[in-house]
Amino acid sequence: MEWYRNNYKANVKGLMNPIAKGGPALPTANSNLINGKMRFDCSQTKLTCDTASYAAFNFTSGKNHRLRLMNIGSGAVQKFSIDNHVMQVISNDCMPIQPYNTSVISLGVGQRADVVVFGSGKKGDKYWMRSNIVTCSINDGVLAEARAVIYYQGADISTLPTAPPNQGPSASTSPMSCGNDPLTSTIPTYPIAVATPNVTQEFDITLKSNGTHMLYTMNNVSFRADFNDPVLNHAFDSTLKTLPINRNVWNLGTATEARVVIYNYNDAPHPIHLHGHNMQVLNLGMGKWDGSIVRASNPQRRDVQVMPPAASATVPSFLVIQWTANNPGVWALHCHFAWHSSLGLVTTVVERQSLMQSVLQNAAMTISPVCQNWNAFTQKGPLLSDTDSGL
Ligand SMILES: [Cu+2]
Numbered sequence: 001m002e003w004y005r006n007n008y009k010a011n012v013k014g015l016m017n018p019i020a021k022g023g024p025a026l027p028t029a030n031s032n033l034i035n036g037k038m039r040f041d042c043s044q045t046k047l048t049c050d051t052a053s054y055a056a057f058n059f060t061s062g063k064n065h066r067l068r069l070m071n072i073g074s075g076a077v078q079k080f081s082i083d084n085h086v087m088q089v090i091s092n093d094c095m096p097i098q099p100y101n102t103s104v105i106s107l108g109v110g111q112r113a114d115v116v117v118f119g120s121g122k123k124g125d126k127y128w129m130r131s132n133i134v135t136c137s138i139n140d141g142v143l144a145e146a147r148a149v150i151y152y153q154g155a156d157i158s159t160l161p162t163a164p165p166n167q168g169p170s171a172s173t174s175p176m177s178c179g180n181d182p183l184t185s186t187i188p189t190y191p192i193a194v195a196t197p198n199v200t201q202e203f204d205i206t207l208k209s210n211g212t213h214m215l216y217t218m219n220n221v222s223f224r225a226d227f228n229d230p231v232l233n234h235a236f237d238s239t240l241k242t243l244p245i246n247r248n249v250w251n252l253g254t255a256t257e258a259r260v261v262i263y264n265y266n267d268a269p270h271p272i273h274l275h276g277h278n279m280q281v282l283n284l285g286m287g288k289w290d291g292s293i294v295r296a297s298n299p300q301r302r303d304v305q306v307m308p309p310a311a312s313a314t315v316p317s318f319l320v321i322q323w324t325a326n327n328p329g330v331w332a333l334h335c336h337f338a339w340h341s342s343l344g345l346v347t348t349v350v351e352r353q354s355l356m357q358s359v360l361q362n363a364a365m366t367i368s369p370v371c372q373n374w375n376a377f378t379q380k381g382p383l384l385s386d387t388d389s390g391l
Pocket of ligand 1: 268
């Protein structure tokens with residue numbers, strides 16, 4: 001995960017800086033960490049700086065090691081690698097896939113991958129594990145590569161690998177290099193073919209002014225939550241129409257198979273995340289989607305997919321996802337970059353509303369007292385005075 005010298009509130013405050021005062025200050029990462037650790041080059045700062053330790057992992061020659069990778073950052077796509085080792089990827093976002101070998105795996109915020117690494121090193125060896133922030137994610141350029149150490153049995157743990165820093169994946173500036181690994185590589189073990197959707201919706205992602213602030217929009221609406229008035233209540237009571245437009249509700253109605261085509265007109269990548277489902281990722285790329293599907297007999301399924309930045313202001317990137325609408329509820333479809341969610345890059349999907357009364361009755365009974373307590377608690381004063389979208 002990338003690391004910021006500013007705290008979260010300061011970053012959000014900068015993001016929400018009014019246009020009249022210079023507009024949003026996009027948070028700039030100052031370091032990058034593996035398991036919460038990395039050593040910073042103290043000659044690069046005038047601030048107080050200690051020589052920190054690296055995260056360390058023990059490997060055994062000839063054995064397989066399963067690593068569970070998670071990008072738990074806020075706004076950076078990472079490329080993970082291990083010097084002199086090949087990784088066998090066995091799952092994406094907990095979805096088992098047919099194993100494939102790679103030297104680099106790309107992880108957007110919120111994404112997970114399980115990899116098996118064969119201990120090809122010898123007794124006493126030590127190697128760097130690296131994670132590099134891609135060039136299209138904002139950082140100050142001082143420390144974009146996180147490193148951790150792999151020690152084989154018998155290695156001197158008071159020493160470090162001698163390979164130099166910044167040897168991770170090369171810094172390609174191609175928009176596609178900011179995305180995930182090719183959809184052709186990631187084949188779910190349990191095949192599910194693409195069904196015919198009975199609802200298809202396009203969403204355009206833009207970053208634009210609302211008159212005072214720069215905000216992200218999905219189809220011209222920038223999302224804003226109300227912690228005292230959940231959409232689920234209104235879906236449950238069939239009063240969705242009374243909600244303000246900035247809740248950005250998309251009601252699937254009676255649809256059982258939903259397809260979404262997202263166009264990104266923005267120069268940032270977006271790890272698009274759907275709650276409550278593993279979505280099928282039908283295709284992604286540059287320009288207008290031509291209707292083609294990558295492996296329609298069994299496309300990749302996961303719950304976060306990075307879509308690349310737009311090629312230019314007029315040539316968007318596209319991402320096509322689909323899911324079986326069999327989970328009655330209200331589900332966020334949003335960018336998993338914290339900063340983009342803060343700026344409103346969220347749609348609220350209402351699914352199988354007609355089944356909610358019967359399916360969610362018990363859950364509603366359980367949640368209801370919590371809502372009442374919460375409302376009473378928040379009436380004592382404004383607890384959540386932050387200015388972002390609330391997601
Ligand atoms: Cu985003």
